[in-house]
Amino acid sequence: MPKFAANLTMMYNEYTFLDRFAAAAKDGFKAVEFLFPYEFPAAEIKARLTDNGLTQALFNAPPGNWEAGERGIASLPGREEEFKRSIQKALQYAAVLGNTKLHVMAGLIAAGEPRDRPRAVYLKNLEYAAKEALSHGVTIVIEPINTRDIPGFFLNRQDDAQAVCGEIGAPNLQVQFDVYHCQIVEGDVSVKLKRDMVRPNAGIGHIQIAGVPERHEPDLGELNYPHLFELVDALGYDGWIGCEYRPKAGTSQGLGWLNPYL
Structure with missing residues (x-):
């Protein structure tokens, strides 16, 4: 049975951020995720x-x-030292909040800019992040993101992300498989899940979902999510599935899709 985490950056915007936790729990969620915690003390x-x-x-x-x-x-x-400080700050928060997955965003690249140097910096930084996170019991995940939502994002394809992880070879570096982004960039989602779930020195460390193309609830749009949920179960994925979508109306009112999985 898949298990779902409410994304409190996109969901429950009817409430202030700290009140979204109670709202998600009331609707039956057992886990949450969000973009950034740094505006609030970790203890809070x-x-x-x-x-x-x-x-x-x-x-x-x-x-x-x-x-x-x-x-x-x-x-x-040129931002390597800042990157190192950012990882230390994130790991300090993770130590308090208890999560074992930390997403590291790649950043933007200008159109036409050669990719060799940014890629070398990316590999070096991810190697550092994975090494630092290992002693904390944290897995670093990297996410291919479509360039319709974020033009110029450095990492866009699942195979490229898997290649980065494979090249570094860290045991705690994996790909964050966002079904929404994958469908927009590549499609053929089921085949890629099967291909990547058990890759050596890589694999899928976290999954996120949203309807395509509008990024609303997963029961809206062109994807057959019940099929994908069955597939993910069959492939042995036992991690959280993040609900990173923008509710079409009220968050709670749009959760009919979740009822069979509670």
Whole structure:
């Protein structure tokens, strides 16, 4: 049976952030994820998790200047020391919140910019992140993201992400398989899940879902999610599936798709 984590960045926007934990628990979620925790003390978020019986599934390492449009710094030459500090900060939060998965965003590359140097920086930074995270019991995950939602994002394809993980070869570096992004960029989702779930020195460490093309509930759009949930179960995936979608109307009102899995 698949198990789902509410994404509190996109879901439950009817509430202030710290009140979203209780709302998710009330609707039956047992875990949550979100983009970033850094606006709040880790202990304050931990209290919300504990009070509502929730597990923290995932959050992202600091992405650089998000408000200025940055979407990660792992592939940005000249930002290596900042990247190291960002990983240390993220691991400090993870130690309190208890999650064992940490997403590291690759960053943006200008159109026409050669990829060799950013890729070399990306590999070196991810090697550092995985090494630092290993002693904390944390797995680093990297996510291919479509360039319709984030133009210029450095990492877009599942095979490229798997190749990066395979080249580094760290036991705690895997791919975050976002079905929404994969469908937009590549399609053929079932085949890629089968291909990548058990790759040596890589594999799939976290899954996220949303309807395609509008990024609403997973029962809206072109994908057959009941089939994909059965497939993920059959492949032996036992991690959380993050619900990273924008509710079409109210969050709770759109959760009919979840009832069979509670």
